[in-house]
Amino acid sequence: MPTPMRLRIILYVLQEACTSLRRNGWLNLAAVGTTAVSLLILGVSVLLFVNTNHIASMVESNVEIMAYLEPELDEDAARALKTQIFRISGVEEVEFISKEEALASLEKQLGKEKLLRESLGGVNPLPDAYRIRTVEPRQVAAVAAAVSRLPGVEKVRYGQEIVEKLFKLTGWVRLISISLMGMLGICAVFLIATTIRLTMFARRKEISIMKYVGATDWFVRSPFLFEGIILGGCGALLAIAVLYFSYGALVSRIGEVLAFLPLVRDPSVLFRLFGGLLGIGVGLGVAGSFISIHRYLRV
Amino acid sequence: MEFGVISLIQFFNVSKHYPNGVKALQGITLQIQRGEFVFIVGPSGAGKSTLLKLIFREELPTKGQIYVCGRSLVRMKRREVPYLRRQIGMVFQDFRLLPDRTVYENVAFAMKVVGAGRAEIKRRVPEVLEIVGLTDRMRMYPHQLSGGEQQRVAIARALVNRPSVIIADEPTGNLDLDTSWEIINYLQEINRQGTTMIIATHAREIVDSLRQRVIALDRGRIVRDEYRGAYAHAT
Numbered sequence A: 001m002p003t004p005m006r007l008r009i010i011l012y013v014l015q016e017a018c019t020s021l022r023r024n025g026w027l028n029l030a031a032v033g034t035t036a037v038s039l040l041i042l043g044v045s046v047l048l049f050v051n052t053n054h055i056a057s058m059v060e061s062n063v064e065i066m067a068y069l070e071p072e073l074d075e076d077a078a079r080a081l082k083t084q085i086f087r088i089s090g091v092e093e094v095e096f097i098s099k100e101e102a103l104a105s106l107e108k109q110l111g112k113e114k115l116l117r118e119s120l121g122g123v124n125p126l127p128d129a130y131r132i133r134t135v136e137p138r139q140v141a142a143v144a145a146a147v148s149r150l151p152g153v154e155k156v157r158y159g160q161e162i163v164e165k166l167f168k169l170t171g172w173v174r175l176i177s178i179s180l181m182g183m184l185g186i187c188a189v190f191l192i193a194t195t196i197r198l199t200m201f202a203r204r205k206e207i208s209i210m211k212y213v214g215a216t217d218w219f220v221r222s223p224f225l226f227e228g229i230i231l232g233g234c235g236a237l238l239a240i241a242v243l244y245f246s247y248g249a250l251v252s253r254i255g256e257v258l259a260f261l262p263l264v265r266d267p268s269v270l271f272r273l274f275g276g277l278l279g280i281g282v283g284l285g286v287a288g289s290f291i292s293i294h295r296y297l298r299v
Numbered sequence B: 001m002e003f004g005v006i007s008l009i010q011f012f013n014v015s016k017h018y019p020n021g022v023k024a025l026q027g028i029t030l031q032i033q034r035g036e037f038v039f040i041v042g043p044s045g046a047g048k049s050t051l052l053k054l055i056f057r058e059e060l061p062t063k064g065q066i067y068v069c070g071r072s073l074v075r076m077k078r079r080e081v082p083y084l085r086r087q088i089g090m091v092f093q094d095f096r097l098l099p100d101r102t103v104y105e106n107v108a109f110a111m112k113v114v115g116a117g118r119a120e121i122k123r124r125v126p127e128v129l130e131i132v133g134l135t136d137r138m139r140m141y142p143h144q145l146s147g148g149e150q151q152r153v154a155i156a157r158a159l160v161n162r163p164s165v166i167i168a169d170e171p172t173g174n175l176d177l178d179t180s181w182e183i184i185n186y187l188q189e190i191n192r193q194g195t196t197m198i199i200a201t202h203a204r205e206i207v208d209s210l211r212q213r214v215i216a217l218d219r220g221r222i223v224r225d226e227y228r229g230a231y232a233h234a235t
């Protein structure tokens, strides 16, 4: 096929697709909207996932373990415990944090709330603790387990534990959002298929004449395929715009208020996410067109 | 198949049974050469339309072989069908024009969908509209035309891609006798220029006075195939 002919066909396809997009306005809106919402949910879920991973990797490189001591432990026993902790392999440093120091640092964190000590009625509820550092991050879990088995240790806390809980939570969020997105995605496909079916119905006479005069299957189909791609693509662009602006706002707000929370700002991550969403949107559109082409366009 | 003169259309023992059990055609064997002018006649339900549908492969035969331009329609792949149809111009009783397009656009549409160039369309469309005498109706819409004129637009559209054969299914079925004659004269003129013409019709008077080849069908079988034939048996 010589190039000018291909170009003519592409122009024809674009024209036809645009005409029919103008024709069924409301249904187009519904199809685009559903696609957008479904992709928005997917996008939010991916961002959530990316950010928990990011936070996790930050916390995982943290080698600190807090071992809280039983309140009735005396000084000798505590000292003996410290020696025992040192004997565990992987331990690099052990530092005693008295309950007084703990309360002081808590007060410092809370800033102006000087009333804390008074409201506690002069009693310090915090336990004494050892802050343990391991040589390497991957030793944290094993060391923490060993420490927790020592007599006199009441509780052991470390950052990775929090990460595990976070993962459990985001796992659920992900499952729910993926199934929601799946259902909405199916709705989007069928709405796209319906708008395209309407277009086919409006143009059934043209289609039958095309077939009589010898238009190829692809020539007859491609305007409908293109219409689907436009619908799905517009939905994706809408979702991308909403995500881009709201995530940008979120990152800058959180930067002000919760400076310690490390959100992903890497533009290449967002770029890949948006590219993926656009691809999926176009895919939904193509799927919708194919349904209608196969069911209503026996060419 | 022998080499040498290949018939344009060949049917070998063709039967067509529709899924509902109707035996529309049974044991049809016929040949049509390039340049022929053929009437297909027979009572309603005889299978005339079915025969034409088999030629442009709207339907496939239940049994037998069909060759058009030397190609087996039974073995032909789906994606080859459009190229077969570009060899065939089609005219129907109900004209089948696009109501929202002008005469010119209706004819140009047939060229556009087979990927013809703009310059080629601009040159060819007025040419065929001239053949069917509609040069001065080019910018009009179908509803502004008489039935005969609409059918001439349909003929121009069938002709525009230079097919080897034009197949017309009751082209005069919706027209009065004078207009029918007019249409048939145009078709005869096109046939004289070399396009094979196959016409299914009930127009007894026209068939009888033209004395062309007549293939008569009855209940799905060929009951008569005569050159210089008449609508009914000569008595």
Ligand SMILES: Nc1ncnc2c1ncn2[C@@H]1O[C@H](COP(=O)(O)OP(=O)(O)OP(=O)(O)O)[C@@H](O)[C@H]1O
Pocket: B018, B019, B020, B022, B023, B024, B042, B043, B044, B045, B046, B047, B048, B049, B050, B051
């Ligand atoms: N798509 C179809 N499905 C089932 N039966 C069909 C179909 N098309 C035609 N028939 C049947 O096949 C037989 C032949 O029909 P066909 O249309 O070929 O006749 P015809 O000679 O063209 O008649 P007419 O002169 O009325 O146009 C008829 O009995 C008809 O009911």
Ligand SMILES: [Mg+2]
Pocket: B048, B049, B050, B169
């Ligand atoms: Mg018929």
